[in-house]
Amino acid sequence: GENVEQHPSTLSVQEGDSAVIKCTYSDSASNYFPWYKQELGKGPQLIIDIRSNVGEKKDQRIAVTLNKTAKHFSLHITETQPEDSAVYFCAPRGGATNKLIFGTGTLLAVQP
Amino acid sequence: GAVVSQHPSWVICKSGTSVKIECRSLDFQATTMFWYRQFPKQSLMLMATSNEGSKATYEQGVEKDKFLINHASLTLSTLTVTSAHPEDSSFYICSANGGSYNEQFFGPGTRLTVL
Numbered sequence A: 001g002e003n004v005e006q007h008p009s010t011l012s013v014q015e016g017d018s019a020v021i022k023c024t025y026s027d028s029a030s031n032y033f034p035w036y037k038q039e040l041g042k043g044p045q046l047i048i049d050i051r052s053n054v055g056e057k058k059d060q061r062i063a064v065t066l067n068k069t070a071k072h073f074s075l076h077i078t079e080t081q082p083e084d085s086a087v088y089f090c091a092p093r094g095g096a097t098n099k100l101i102f103g104t105g106t107l108l109a110v111q112p
Numbered sequence B: 001g002a003v004v005s006q007h008p009s010w011v012i013c014k015s016g017t018s019v020k021i022e023c024r025s026l027d028f029q030a031t032t033m034f035w036y037r038q039f040p041k042q043s044l045m046l047m048a049t050s051n052e053g054s055k056a057t058y059e060q061g062v063e064k065d066k067f068l069i070n071h072a073s074l075t076l077s078t079l080t081v082t083s084a085h086p087e088d089s090s091f092y093i094c095s096a097n098g099g100s101y102n103e104q105f106f107g108p109g110t111r112l113t114v115l
Helices: none
Strands: A004-007 A010-014 A019-025 A032-038 A045-051 A056-059 A062-067 A072-077 A086-090 A106-111 B004-007 B010-013 B019-025 B032-038 B045-051 B067-073 B076-081 B090-098 B103-106 B110-114
Touching (some): A019 A106, A032 B103, A045 B103, B004 B090, B019 B032, B032 B076, B045 B067
Parallel strands (some): A010 A106
Antiparallel strands (some): B067 B076
């Protein structure tokens, strides 16, 4: 089945620094690549997504880049703030189904 | 837009009883909803795909007779944990497909504790 890995598993940055999380997947037919933010005790919140026909998408301090050839996509957060602290999941969608396959998660801690 | 609600937000029950969790899409119709389970400090694991008007499709290893799913309308899916045991204690999260590109929007989750 689909194998999805995230790196790093934990990331600690100082407020104002940038954070980058990488997601590697195995299904070459995947066509939709979202990132979710999950705060403690809450459901995941979609923060940005990208489709396979583009290489980069940006929304204010958040961006996602996609390399379909290498089968990985990354989340970039600039000017980090303490409220960015959460667990972040990538969840690429397989080409043949509507199913999201969640990565292992990255705990981001932004130190004030 | 694209709001998904769950009820209850938390529930405590005795071993052997059944618990029903509701998932609603509040401002859109969802022909497909999904049920996930998340144990502490772990990722989300898909349990089943719920399709309106038809039987749910369960992932490998998930007992369909224990986790009953009903998707009777385009805005409501329910998950019933039958004969719950302490090992069923977990965070249950639903999601619904919506939006222009069939994005998945998640509910706030239900914390189930079985004593």
